Amino acid sequence: MEKLVSMVSEKTGISEDQARQAVTMVVGFIKERLPDPIAAKVDGLLEGDGGGLDVSDLGGVGNLAKGLFGKK
Numbered sequence: 864m865e866k867l868v869s870m871v872s873e874k875t876g877i878s879e880d881q882a883r884q885a886v887t888m889v890v891g892f893i894k895e896r897l898p899d900p901i902a903a904k905v906d907g908l909l910e911g912d913g914g915g916l917d918v919s920d921l922g923g924v925g926n927l928a929k930g931l932f933g934k935k
Contacts, residue, residue, distance in 0.1 A: 864909040
């Protein structure tokens with residue numbers, strides 16, 4: 864998540880503390896709207912370890928995403 868915080872700070876010109884607050888709020892907003900099994904893995908994805916999330920966990924959306932990137 865620190866990489867995302869840094870990017871937001873750099874692109875917007877706000878402090879890293881303000882960027883961290885914004886990112887935390889947006890991530891929370893997104894997690895509230897995701898199915899529980901996926902929402903639980905968001906933090907791991909943001910930390911760069913993949914969060915143990917397999918594209919197959921996303922169902923049809925995951926298959927669509929794979930198709931967009933040339934994977935079947």
